[in-house]
Amino acid sequence: METVRDGDLEIVMAGPTGYGNNVFVVIDRSSGEAAFIDAPGEPDVNVAAAVAAGVNPAKILLTHGHFDHTPAIEALKKVRRPALCRWREPGLKDGQLDAAVKHGDEVKVGNLSFRVVSVPGHTPGSTTYVCGKHAFVGDTLFPGGPGRSKDNAALQQEIASITRELFALPRRHHDLAGARRHHHDRGEQAGIRGLRRQRACHRPLR
Numbered sequence: 618m619e620t621v622r623d624g625d626l627e628i629v630m631a632g633p634t635g636y637g638n639n640v641f642v643v644i645d646r647s648s649g650e651a652a653f654i655d656a657p658g659e660p661d662v663n664v665a666a667a668v669a670a671g672v673n674p675a676k677i678l679l680t681h682g683h684f685d686h687t688p689a690i691e692a693l694k695k696v697r698r699p700a701l702c703r704w705r706e707p708g709l710k711d712g713q714l715d716a717a718v719k720h721g722d723e724v725k726v727g728n729l730s731f732r733v734v735s736v737p738g739h740t741p742g743s744t745t746y747v748c749g750k751h752a753f754v755g756d757t758l759f760p761g762g763p764g765r766s767k768d769n770a771a772l773q774q775e776i777a778s779i780t781r782e783l784f785a786l787p788r789r790h791h792d793l794a795g796a797r798r799h800h801h802d803r804g805e806q807a808g809i810r811g812l813r814r815q816r817a818c819h820r821p822l823r
């Protein structure tokens with residue numbers, strides 16, 4: 618388990634669990650309120666990260682609905698934590714989404730605001746949550762490039778989302794990917810710096 622502290626924001630990263638997914642708990646230390654980012658792998662791994670940090674997250678901020686980001690959702694929702702996402706993503710079952718968010722919304726976790734950024738491509742409703750200099754990008758970024766997409770059209774949409782939204786973030790931003798199985802470093806940093814360097818390499822696929 619690793620912890621990053623940035624002012625009142627604390628980010629707890631645990632796992633990997635499930636299919637090599639990161640577990641993120643975000644905490645506002647000024648109020649003690651917290652949220653899960655996604656619901657990957659084993660519920661106990663998610664809960665243990667929160668317990669170790671001394672918090673009881675009140676929300677689940679879903680980056681997208683893929684099966685490896687949602688298997689713990691029922692267990693985590695049982696204690697009345699609403700799950701938020703852009704809309705009913707492919708993979709989300711009936712009743713799993715409690716509130717839809719839209720581009721530009723601010724989701725509150727205590728006194729912290731997480732800005733909702735629409736980044737379609739990896740999935741139609743893929744969402745990045747930005748708090749301060751930290752961006753939770755789900756599978757939109759893998760280290761060194763875009764996350765896997767289902768076909769060339771989706772890949773082009775994903776690259777357009779990355780270019781429009783994630784490249785627009787200040788350079789000091791840290792992007793926190795949902796998966797670590799492709800990571801070359803310690804797992805928490807996705808590839809936006811590499812992407813900036815490689816930008817010229819992304820040509821339209823035919």
Ligand SMILES: [Zn+2]
Pocket residue numbers: 681683739756
């Ligand atoms: Zn995914």
